[in-house]
Amino acid sequence: xxxxxxxxxxxxxxxxxxxxxxxxxxxxxxxxxxxxxxxxxxxxxxxxxxxxxxxxxxxxxxxxxxxxxxxxxxxxxxxxxxxxxxxxxxxxxxxxxxxxxxxxxxxxxxxxxxxxxxxxxxxxxxxxxxxxxxxxxxxxxxxxxxxxxxxxxxxxxxxxxxxxxxxxxxxxxxxxxxxxxxxxxxxxxxxxxxxxxxxxxxxxxxxxxxxxxxxxxxxxxxxxxxxxxxxxxxxxxxxxxxxxxxxxxxxxxxxxxxxxxxxxxxxxxxxxxxxxxxxxxxxxxxxxxxxxxxxxxxxxxxxxxxxxxxxxxxxxxxxxxxxxxxxxxxxxxxxxxxxxxxxxxxxxxxxxxxxxxxxxxxxxxxxxxxxxxxxxxxxxxxxxxxxxxx
Ligand SMILES: Cc1cc2nc3c(=O)[nH]c(=O)nc-3n(C[C@H](O)[C@H](O)[C@H](O)COP(=O)(O)O)c2cc1C
Numbered sequence: 001x002x003x004x005x006x007x008x009x010x011x012x013x014x015x016x017x018x019x020x021x022x023x024x025x026x027x028x029x030x031x032x033x034x035x036x037x038x039x040x041x042x043x044x045x046x047x048x049x050x051x052x053x054x055x056x057x058x059x060x061x062x063x064x065x066x067x068x069x070x071x072x073x074x075x076x077x078x079x080x081x082x083x084x085x086x087x088x089x090x091x092x093x094x095x096x097x098x099x100x101x102x103x104x105x106x107x108x109x110x111x112x113x114x115x116x117x118x119x120x121x122x123x124x125x126x127x128x129x130x131x132x133x134x135x136x137x138x139x140x141x142x143x144x145x146x147x148x149x150x151x152x153x154x155x156x157x158x159x160x161x162x163x164x165x166x167x168x169x170x171x172x173x174x175x176x177x178x179x180x181x182x183x184x185x186x187x188x189x190x191x192x193x194x195x196x197x198x199x200x201x202x203x204x205x206x207x208x209x210x211x212x213x214x215x216x217x218x219x220x221x222x223x224x225x226x227x228x229x230x231x232x233x234x235x236x237x238x239x240x241x242x243x244x245x246x247x248x249x250x251x252x253x254x255x256x257x258x259x260x261x262x263x264x265x266x267x268x269x270x271x272x273x274x275x276x277x278x279x280x281x282x283x284x285x286x287x288x289x290x291x292x293x294x295x296x297x298x299x300x301x302x303x304x305x306x307x308x309x310x311x312x313x314x315x316x317x318x319x320x321x322x323x324x325x326x327x328x329x330x331x332x333x334x335x336x337x338x339x340x341x342x343x344x345x346x347x348x349x350x351x352x353x354x355x356x357x358x359x360x361x362x363x364x365x366x367x368x369x370x371x372x373x374x375x376x377x378x379x380x381x382x383x384x385x386x387x388x389x390x
Pocket of ligand 1: 015016154
């Protein structure tokens with residue numbers, strides 16, 4: 001191993017947005033900053049040109065003026081929003097608490113580093129100089145963390161970029177990219193954050209095609225090949241949930257699913273319903289579905305055919321975003337026998353193709369379903385707004 005992977009992974013997974021644990025009293029030597037910037041400058045750069053410029057701000061008056069701009073550019077909004085969500089258990093409460101602290105204390109942080117680059121983004125989508133700064137700024141965060149310093153990636157100031165440029169004499173042909181408050185951290189123990197697992201957000205070969213059990217071969221039925229479709233809905237989760245939890249509703253949108261009725265009276269984990277399906281290859285069939293997750297406004301999941309050894313695993317998730325909700329609909333084949341089992345037994349050499357065809361067909365049905373739910377939810381969300389914090 002060229003590096004101790006445990007240690008490099010610890011660095012990569014525990015470099016957090018540090019705000020409330022920034023040590024406001026301990027000075028940060030310029031020498032350490034320059035050392036870290038030298039490390040950061042090793043990051044890839046478009047055209048192999050040296051166009052990044054790092055602005056280190058330590059003067060108390062300048063920091064105070066910058067902090068005022070940060071607050072008027074959005075920091076005050078964070079403080080007001082935190083006051084509203086404080087104590088409510090809102091999914092963003094902890095992040096808001098931390099961001100509010102930074103907004104109120106930015107001038108007290110020993111150093112503020114502004115990462116900039118020569119050039120103005122022309123919006124062309126071409127990778128260019130401007131896109132050369134982010135990876136370097138993140139390297140700076142990593143280099144700081146490995147020396148016991150912390151930072152937080154912030155961009156609110158960009159809402160007042162012209163005022164910031166005036167304050168700091170930044171030329172008009174320079175883009176500001178990220179503002180990093182830098183300090184020694186209080187304690188060195190930071191934990192990995194909860195993030196979505198790789199197998200849920202990594203597609204293989206085609207958009208949306210997942211693999212539950214990684215394999216280096218073409219996926220077999222038992223490898224858990226799946227499909228995920230996602231759509232952002234301009235409505236809060238509670239306005240989408242009635243459609244997501246209506247087991248009959250997808251029949252409006254699917255060319256295979258014909259409808260469903262509850263077998264057990266109450267929806268909830270362990271409850272069952274009967275789904276009716278039809279397609280050209282298999283004709284009509286019915287399948288019992290077993291609910292495996294049922295969290296109102298959040299998750300609705302079921303296994304089809306057999307609870308423990310399902311023909312397929314299905315799941316809706318409602319993920320709150322700022323101002324919207326991401327509706328995810330996922331399906332994983334198997335591991336139990338499914339409608340594909342007979343076809344695979346008859347043509348074992350075509351297994352991968354049979355699976356890929358099924359993924360393609362399911363993607364189309366599931367896409368129509370989430371688009372249909374989106375249209376319904378957005379038409380009924382009415383005056384309640386879009387679930388934004390503001
Ligand atoms: C593009 C971008 C802009 C951000 N802007 C701000 C900001 O202006 N203020 C702030 O307090 N945090 C900002 N953040 C930090 C995120 O909110 C932070 O990553 C989040 O709180 C999660 O913390 P973690 O990275 O430690 O998991 C920004 C992050 C990114 C990637």
